Amino acid sequence: MALKVINKTKDFFMEIGDLSYFAVRFFRQAVTPPFEFKELLKQSYQVGNRSLLLVATTGFIIGLVLTLQTRPTLIEFGAVSWMPNMVGISIVREVGPVITALICSGKIASGFGAELGSMRVTEQIDAMEVSGTNPFKYLVVTRILAATLMLPLLVIFGDLIALFGSSLVEFMKGNVSFRLYFNTVFDALSYGDLIPATIKSFFFGFVIGLTGCYKGYKTGRGTAGVGIAANTAVVMASLLLFVVDFVAVFVSDIFYEL
Amino acid sequence: MDIKENIAPHKKDISSEDVVVRIQDMYKSFGDNHVLNGFNMVLRKGENLVVMGKSGSGKSVMIKCLVGLMSPDSGTIEVLGKDITGLNQVDLDILRADIGFLFQGSALYDSMTVRENLEFPMRRHRKKFEGVTDTLPLVQEALENVGLAHTMDLMPEELSGGMKRRVALARAIILKPKLILYDEPTSGLDPITAKEIIELMRSIQKKYGTSALIITHDVDCARVISERMILLVDGINYAEGTYEELVASSDPKINAFFKK
Numbered sequence: 001m002a003l004k005v006i007n008k009t010k011d012f013f014m015e016i017g018d019l020s021y022f023a024v025r026f027f028r029q030a031v032t033p034p035f036e037f038k039e040l041l042k043q044s045y046q047v048g049n050r051s052l053l054l055v056a057t058t059g060f061i062i063g064l065v066l067t068l069q070t071r072p073t074l075i076e077f078g079a080v081s082w083m084p085n086m087v088g089i090s091i092v093r094e095v096g097p098v099i100t101a102l103i104c105s106g107k108i109a110s111g112f113g114a115e116l117g118s119m120r121v122t123e124q125i126d127a128m129e130v131s132g133t134n135p136f137k138y139l140v141v142t143r144i145l146a147a148t149l150m151l152p153l154l155v156i157f158g159d160l161i162a163l164f165g166s167s168l169v170e171f172m173k174g175n176v177s178f179r180l181y182f183n184t185v186f187d188a189l190s191y192g193d194l195i196p197a198t199i200k201s202f203f204f205g206f207v208i209g210l211t212g213c214y215k216g217y218k219t220g221r222g223t224a225g226v227g228i229a230a231n232t233a234v235v236m237a238s239l240l241l242f243v244v245d246f247v248a249v250f251v252s253d254i255f256y257e258l
Numbered sequence: 259m260d261i262k263e264n265i266a267p268h269k270k271d272i273s274s275e276d277v278v279v280r281i282q283d284m285y286k287s288f289g290d291n292h293v294l295n296g297f298n299m300v301l302r303k304g305e306n307l308v309v310m311g312k313s314g315s316g317k318s319v320m321i322k323c324l325v326g327l328m329s330p331d332s333g334t335i336e337v338l339g340k341d342i343t344g345l346n347q348v349d350l351d352i353l354r355a356d357i358g359f360l361f362q363g364s365a366l367y368d369s370m371t372v373r374e375n376l377e378f379p380m381r382r383h384r385k386k387f388e389g390v391t392d393t394l395p396l397v398q399e400a401l402e403n404v405g406l407a408h409t410m411d412l413m414p415e416e417l418s419g420g421m422k423r424r425v426a427l428a429r430a431i432i433l434k435p436k437l438i439l440y441d442e443p444t445s446g447l448d449p450i451t452a453k454e455i456i457e458l459m460r461s462i463q464k465k466y467g468t469s470a471l472i473i474t475h476d477v478d479c480a481r482v483i484s485e486r487m488i489l490l491v492d493g494i495n496y497a498e499g500t501y502e503e504l505v506a507s508s509d510p511k512i513n514a515f516f517k518k
Binding site: 119 | 322325327347351354355357359361362363365366367368378379381382383429
């Protein structure tokens with residue numbers, strides 16, 4: 001039993017070490033020419049476009065549910081007019097980025113894991129290397145960069161849809177016009193809410209891209225490994241998202257105090 | 259046949275100009291699994307050399323070491339006059355332009371059309387095509403060589419197994435390499451398609467005068483295509499000779515390969 005625990009712990013730290021090395025390799029390759037701009041553009045389009053509907057749907061539902069569930073309590077305290085402020089700040093600062101990132105980790109990280117994993121087991125990555133193209137740069141660097149650049153845009157899009165969902169409830173239940181709702185939300189928001197959330201989203205995107213590519217690129221054990229890669233990519237990305245979120249909130253809190 | 263006499267061809271006096279690949283004392287292990295234990299091999303210019311061995315005998319490992327996809331633990335590998343183990347990435351990529359590689363499962367890029375698959379190796383080897391502005395004629399020529407000119411805009415998923423292998427062969431020859439490495443070229447194919455692939459390999463060699471190293475466990479493929487064969491057993495070149503010489507051997511380990 002003790003040996004099992006020791007081995008698991010050892011495996012965990014080995015994985016962290018491997019992932020860190022993979023990240024260092026990414027930074028080194030990302031700044032070394034030649035640059036794969038065409039592939040980066042293609043991946044950015046794929047990452048952004050493929051996730052739009054999912055982000056919109058979840059964002060809309062989150063906005064709707066958050067408002068519906070909070071409403072009775074705010075009415076009880078006679079603070080229902082604070083609804084746009086409360087929902088706006090919570091969506092922009094925390095709920096929007098985290099929910100969008102979690103949805104994207106399911107979609108993007110698993111997609112990267114499965115795609116690169118199947119390319120690995122069918123020797124497509126080897127074929128790429130033999131043909132003189134650096135597969136790490138072509139496949140990994142472009143995907144991680146695409147996820148890093150696209151996630152903040154998806155978060156902003158998801159936030160707006162969530163606020164629309166919330167405003168719809170307020171319009172139907174509280175007879176609050178859309179203009180009034182959005183004016184109140186934007187009055188309540190400050191740069192201190194927007195900037196940390198946006199910066200955090202870049203890191204979320206990086207974590208999603210990194211874990212998806214790491215798991216896919218390192219796939220072994222044949223076709224079964226592809227499924228494992230896709231699955232573990234999502235688990236690892238989701239876990240790391242919360243760690244990054246904690247660090248981000250902790251750091252931005254220090255700045256607030258300053 | 260005197261097997262011992264054929265075991266160490268690299269020590270025979272062969273003019274270095276005639277040598278395309280020379281492997282000397284190559285060792286490769288994965289943990290406790292010693293795959294190659296002092297493997298030696300020489301491939302001469304314009305020759306078709308078949309390396310046969312059981313599954314897991316290290317054939318694919320050996321061929322991957324030849325293109326720098328893996329590194330041997332020790333030993334020297336000389337390809338087209340260059341020691342591949344000592345090359346930096348840039349020089350390795352330049353050398354790779356002269357090597358075509360047909361992978362076991364074809365390894366076509368799923369997300370690209372047949373045309374894009376064939377154009378892909380050209381993007382890094384522009385120097386080889388100085389003055390060429392349009393790659394289409396080159397792609398067309400390569401596909402015509404394998405009888406698949408009409409598949410240019412298809413995706414790999416729309417092709418049969420045999421067609422994929424032929425497109426992969428077209429991709430392997432698009433840079434007009436001096437050496438082609440075939441990793442199990444007929445595995446997973448029905449006998450008729452396998453025969454077609456072997457015929458294509460022969461016609462390509464005739465047309466471009468390439469040297470070929472073929473890794474296989476398909477005896478029929480080896481019989482038809484090989485000018486010389488090496489049997490890889492226990493990580494060493496156990497026996498070497500023509501197909502007829504090896505078939506006539508009384509050694510039980512050699513006989514095991516050719517038993518029907």
